[in-house]
Structure formats: structure tokens, C-alpha cells
């Protein structure tokens with residue numbers, strides 16, 4: 001059973017990378033063979049796992065633009081059962097370069113889907129946009145997880161995002177499902193968070209993970225050490241939340 | 257004296273829109289004729305000022321793609337001395353459409369620069385990417401303000417951003433200057449914030465605004481009422497910080 005899950009939301013800074021890195025690590029801890037794919041030119045998921053790419057090393061850019069096999073690009077990480085396909089600064093130009101390539105929305109799927117099927121879970125981290133990189137990700141994925149910060153601006157973009165998911169389902173990937181929304185950086189002391197939470201539950205019609213990720217400073221400290229939360233501070237609230245999220249996903253899959 | 261200032265940072269959720277809306281309002285309060293231009297398909301700056309665009313209304317999309325005059329697009333806002341060129345959902349496709357247009361980096365400058373010169377200040381809000389919308393903005397601007405959250409991932413993208421600014425200076429806009437970095441969502445209780453602060457001051461070699469924007473829940477509540485912070489809660493820390501930022505910019509300009 002191989003599951004490809006895209007982490008997507010065009011709103012910036014809502015916790016896509018933090019969710020991708022720590023959910024992927026949580027699944028690896030449960031001894032699921034997991035691959036994290038970094039589709040963001042900022043390469044935050046890559047550095048969040050302590051990986052630095054030198055200029056001559058291949059990254060997701062060569063997979064998308066030169067159709068290099070993922071076999072020649074993936075790297076192991078410090079975490080057993082977790083591999084990564086890294087990103088690099090070269091990806092900045094990819095969205096413009098992809099525009100004039102034939103079947104530009106299928107570049108990832110055509111180059112990598114077979115390789116992805118060797119893993120139990122593949123987690124795709126995306127940039128904050130609905131451009132060709134995120135479209136490639138949605139075209140390849142079995143389902144999408146939407147991290148949402150409980151703030152007003154984060155709500156505004158949901159209709160654009162769900163609209164894009166529908167378009168991908170109609171034209172490129174009819175099997176794409178919505179796995180659910182995950183509330184991130186939650187601060188229960190704020191009235192705003194509770195008001196937005198009600199909106200999110202209505203919007204996603206019950207497809208909201210029970211696990212809520214609380215605001216926790218250890219989650220924003222961990223990337224500066226190049227470590228997922230479990231290796232940085234296993235006792236933190238952030239580690240507890242992301243372990244619960246991984247477990248919720250696994251339970252959901254085992255009963256599906 | 258007309259100044260066009262881009263608010264840019266490809267890292268998501270660092271406070272670009274919050275800075276654009278509240279700095280523009282702060283300048284309008286000082287009775288400077290100010291224009292806010294929303295170049296983000298999410299249209300957060302537009303809704304942050306309480307403006308909703310109907311399907312038949314023109315927005316920044318028609319200015320960039322159809323070269324419609326800004327005279328036919330701009331709208332007044334609730335704030336005296338503040339106009340806006342709104343964004344809308346149609347802008348999602350603009351980056352792809354611009355790729356195959358001649359002089360695609362100059363679409364904004366060619367259509368709007370003359371109109372911009374009628375204002376004392378023009379503030380350009382940008383999406384979280386270094387694509388053609390942000391490039392158009394940097395090509396048109398006199399200077400750029402970089403909002404930075406004091407967290408690790410926010411530091412990682414700075415070299416890409418400054419590299420893009422250098423490329424724009426070399427090929428498209430030799431007069432573009434760096435106005436400075438603004439530290440946003442600052443929480444002085446966190447060690448991380450103080451460590452990152454030192455990094456930012458070294459990176460920008462002293463071009464860091466003295467005004468620091470603290471984390472303040474009133475700033476994230478205000479957009480849900482469609483109001484800048486000064487109309488939502490003039491007594492808040494957020495209003496105090498953004499008024500100080502506007503004053504620092506004005507003092508800097510009067511002595512320049």
C-alpha cells in the first residue's frame with residue numbers, strides 16, 4: 001500500500017513545511033518506508049532535515065526539467081526509514097521553464113510515480129502558490145492535506161485552493177482526494193482561533209484532523225538545528241502533536 | 257517627491273500584507289497622498305482594507321495583461337488620502353500568461369509608472385514568490401522593504417531575495433535601492449528572536465529599521481473586519497508600531 005500525499009496551501013507561512021517534515025518523520029518512526037519530496041525553491045524541507053545541496057548535486061530540478069531518474073537524486077536522512085528528494089535554489093526558474101514544456105503538469109508524475117510506489121508514504125512539500133510546481137504535486141498525489149493557520153487571511157484563500165483541487169480532479173487526476181485540513185499554530189487563548197476553527201470545520205465538511213498542532217516555540221527552533229522535532233525535543237508539545245497526527249493518519253489508513 | 261516602495265519577501269507569512277496595509281495607512285494619516293497596489297492573487301491587501309471586487313470589476317490583472325489604464329481601475333478606500341489598485345482571483349493565471357508576453361518584466365512599469373507619480377507614496381504588496389509578479393514590482397519600484405519574521409526559515413531565503421534584487425538592478429532597474437529590513441512578529445521572550453535579530457543586522461549591514469513590529473493579536477484580528485489597525489484599534493501595540501514605522505520612513509525621506 002503506497003500513499004502519495006501533497007501538503008498544499010498557497011497562503012504563506014501556515015506550516016506546510018513544518019507539517020511535511022514532522023509528519024514524514026512521525027511515519028518513519030512508525031517504521032513506514034517514507035519519502036519526503038521538497039518542491040519548494042526555498043528548500044526549507046531539505047534544510048529542516050539538515051541536508052545541504054552543493055552546486056553539482058542533483059535535486060528535484062533535474063527530475064522535473066531534465067527527467068533525471070529519482071533513483072539518481074534521492075538521499076537518505078538521519079532518520080531511519082526516511083529518504084528525501086531535495087530541492088535547491090535552481091528550482092526558482094522551474095515554474096517559468098515548465099510553462100513551455102509539453103505536458104508540463106505531468107512532469108513529476110511521468111518521472112517519479114513509479115519510484116514513489118516503492119515507499120509506504122510519500123509526502124510532497126509545496127511552495128506558497130498555485131503555480132505549476134503545486135499543480136504537478138496535486139497531479140501526482142493520491143490525496144492532499146491542507147495546513148491552516150487559525151487566522152483570517154488563511155481563510156480567504158481556501159476557495160481558490162479547493163477550486164484548483166477540483167480543476168486537477170477534472171482534468172489531470174480524477175483519483176485525487178482531500179485527506180483533510182490540519183489546524184496549525186493554534187493558540188487556544190485567542191478568540192480569533194476559535195472563531196476561525198468553526199469556519200474551517202464548516203468549509204471542510206468534517207474532513208478536519210482531530211489532532212490540532214499548537215503554537216510551540218520548539219517547532220520553530222528545530223529547523224535551525226536541521227532536525228525534525230522528534231530529534232530536537234521529543235518531550236515538547238510539538239513532538240506530541242505531530243506524533244498524534246501521524247498516528248491519526250495511520251489509523252485512518254488501516255481502517256479505510 | 258514621489259516614492260514607489262515594493263514590500264517583498266518570497267518566504268510566506270512574514271507580514272508583507274500586514275506591513276503594506278498598515279504602512280500605507282500610516283502614511284495617509286500623515287496626509288501623504290498614498291496608493292496601495294495589490295499584486296498578490298490572494299488579494300489579502302484588498303480585503304484587508306474592506307474592499308470586495310465583483311466579477312465584472314477591473315483589477316490589477318487588466319492593468320498587467322490588457323494594459324488597461326490605472327485611471328480606470330483605482331478605487332478610493334475608507335481612509336482619506338489612501339487609494340488602492342485592487343487584486344482579484346483572476347490574477348492566479350497572470351504569471352503563466354505573462355511568460356509569453358514581450359517585455360514581460362516591464363508590464364507594470366509601462367502601464368502604471370506615470371500614474372504612480374501622481375502620489376507621494378506608492379506601496380506595492382507582493383505574493384510569496386520571486387516570479388514575474390514580484391519581478392514586475394521590483395522593476396517599477398524606487399526601493400524595497402523586506403519584512404522578516406525572526407525565525408530560522410525566514411533567514412534561509414534572504415540570499416535568494418537579495419540575489420534577485422541584484423539581478424533586477426543589473427538588467428531592469430539600476431535605480432532600485434534597498435530601503436531596509438523590518439523585523440515583524442517579534443516576541444522578545446524568545447531566545448530565537450534575539451539570535452535571528454543579530455543575523456538580520458549583519459545581513460542587511462545596518463539597513464534595518466529601528467522600529468520593530470511586535471507580535472500583537474490585534475494585527476491579525478483587524479483584517480477580519482476589513483480595517484487597517486488604526487481604524488480597528490488605535491490603542492494597540494500594533495498601531496503604535498506601524499505609526500512609528502511610517503514616521504521613521506518619513507523622517508528618513510525628509511533628511512535624505
Ligand SMILES: Nc1ncnc2c1ncn2[C@@H]1O[C@H](COP(=O)(O)OP(=O)(O)OP(=O)(O)O)[C@@H](O)[C@H]1O
Pocket residue numbers: 011012013014015016017018019040044126127128184185186213214215216217219220221223266267268269384407408409410
Ligand atoms: N506550531 C508551530 N508553532 C510555532 N511555530 C511554528 C509552528 N509551525 C510552524 N512554525 C514556524 O512558523 C514559520 C512558518 O512555518 P512553515 O515555514 O512551516 O510554513 P510554510 O507554510 O511552509 O511557509 P511557506 O509558505 O513559506 O512555505 C516557520 O518559521 C516555522 O518554524
Ligand SMILES: Nc1ncnc2c1ncn2[C@@H]1O[C@H](COP(=O)(O)OP(=O)(O)OP(=O)(O)O)[C@@H](O)[C@H]1O
Pocket residue numbers: 010011012013128151152153154267268269270271272273274275296300382383384440441442469470471472473475476477479494
Ligand atoms: N505583528 C503581528 N502580530 C500578530 N500577527 C501578525 C502580525 N503580522 C502579521 N500577522 C498575521 O500573521 C499572518 C501572516 O501575515 P501576512 O498575511 O501579512 O504575511 P504575508 O507575508 O503577507 O503572507 P503571504 O506570504 O501569504 O503573502 C496573518 O494572519 C496576519 O494577520
Ligand SMILES: [Mg+2]
Pocket residue numbers: 016017018040044126127
Ligand atoms: Mg514551506
Ligand SMILES: [Mg+2]
Pocket residue numbers: 272273274296300382383
Ligand atoms: Mg501577503
